[in-house]
Amino acid sequence: MDFSDVTDRSSSMSRQPPHEVFLSFRGPEMRRGFADFLYTMLSDTGIRVFRDEEELERGKENYQQPIQVIEECKISIPIISEEYASSRNCLTELGQMVKGMDNRNRIIIPIFYYVDPSDVRDCNGPFASSFVEHKERGVSDSVIDSWKSALRRIGELEGHHLHEKSEVSPGEIAKRIVDQVQQKLKKQDLIVTKQLVRVDSHVQGIMAKLNVAVRNGLAVQIGDTREKVLGINGIPGVGKTVLAKCVYNQLYHLFDACSFLGEIQAKIKHHGIVSVQNKLISDLDEGNAKQFDSSEEALLHIRKNFCTRKVLVLLDDVYDHEQLSELVGELDWLGPGSRVILTSQTQDVLRNIDSAGSFVLEPMKQDEALKLFCRHAFGTDSPLEEFEKLSSDIVAATAGLPSALEAIGSSLFLVKSKKAWRETLTALEAAPHKRVQAASEKSHTNLDKNERQIFLDIACFFIGEDNRIPYYMWDDCNCFPSKSILALNAASLVEIGEDNELGMHEILKNFGRELFRNQNRDKPFKRGRLWDHEEAPRVLKRRKGTGEVEPFGLEFGDGSKGHTSFDCDQFDGLENLSFLNLDRIDIQGNFGDRLSSLMWLDWPGCPKNIDFQTLNLGLQNLVVLDLSWRRVNKGWSGWKLLEKARKLKVLKLTGCVQLTATPEFPASMELERLILEDCSNLSSIHPSFGNLEKLI
Known part of the structure; x- marks a missing residue:
């Protein structure tokens, strides 16, 4: 005998994927009829079905014993017809199905094919006749009792019914069964767009973090690792959910059960947290769990029932670590080998969890973004030659956010009008795309009052500023800046650079500014913040200032309109100003108490000979005075401001190259930060420097 042939055949059999569904039925008519129809429908959806074809299959070398297949299949579907109990094999198979249901959480979906379930339970009618025949053939009473017990259990299950008076056609019944099997097997991948770019490399990185072995692009085994929980973080619209779904689709077949909980915040808002917990429990219990009325009951069920099961859970859009605990309790309540993947805007959602890792998803680079855009706009990886420049500009305006790239690209598909493309670009440069706007709005809504104020201040005025400087203004406003900045940074809304400079994604900056433009499109003087180099001066010139404006910027950018002059009367109504950037503006008159609320004065172009x-x-x-790049010297009259500003904490003189000596510091000053960076000609420090006892 050629043993190599046996080895090859054995190896071939071992490589065959296991069956998922066992289809049990009796009789050639059933095989040619409903059973064949159901088998074909299941197989056409990719479900691996074993049907016991008895005399047709048992002569083949590769024939697998039905009992072995039942043990490997997650679902068994017995089609209980009048003839079913006449087959010893069918009854034996049924007993094995019940044993698997009791001992291994296997699922049975019975079909009562023109029989009454009560006859199945009580072994009446054709079933009683079949058992009389088995007894006459010498089957022992104990075996018959075990078969009857199995039939009784099957008759008590919720199943599908086919009978003469049924209003549902056999085809519809079969479709319902296929849908049910797909749901039980989790055969339906989570839907993601087909035109993906750069996702594969990210999936590989996450697989490595989760210690998943991948062969030929397929996940085949999951090993032990410290990081059993993974958080995917990033700004709104960056593609966190799509990436998480791709990872989930690769992994779910390696687990006993799995659950995808999408758009958690929206579901909690409309239906409560218990609805999300019930969905999780239903998924992991494969639809067999009862519905709970309280979160405590749901958590108790999770703790008791999933500690021995290897499960995969994907939680999309978790707000913070408190909400994570409220949803699923302690993560070690899930069985050995389980994995939890979650998406969240905040990076501290997994705080204090030892077995957690994180994956920060950054916006796409220009070349990646262009490819994604082109796939949606042209159906190719690169733009048409005549649209090359417009495509690059539109991609740049989206700042690499996939959700915007897909939406805009799709909206321009087959659009040949360059005018329409230019209008799209103009709209994007003015405000973020509505899909990005919606995602950003959700993040903004989740902020508390103080975090919201600081986020908007940064978006409008402080990008690139040392975060330690505006801290003093926010602290004076009781905005709790230390806590709020940490929260904004953890939520990916604000970045802190290596030199402590405040940063923010361009999309978020534009979103923050657009919030105020939308407040009063035609009446900028009624907005809470003004920074636009055209709108802000116009408000002063028309004397339209109101107490609603707090931060106010007259920055002209390139300085081409520098040394514009404004009279004190033009500041009437702006009594609540907290921040004022005067750029190269000249001001005149007696201001009195018009600026009495001001906490930050930024005046880099302050005229040299002004009469203070x-x-x-x-x-x-005033707590912050910024005179950076001003041509001030030791005898400058503006130093008198220091005598008035008793609460001043920061004096910023960066780039004052004409300054050869520091000013005299009043004895009562509370100054904490004195910035003399790039004061290249500074040669002496005034002795009053010793008065600055609080300088840090």
């Missing part, structure tokens, strides 16, 4: 005594700025609440 006449101005009478009244800066008693």
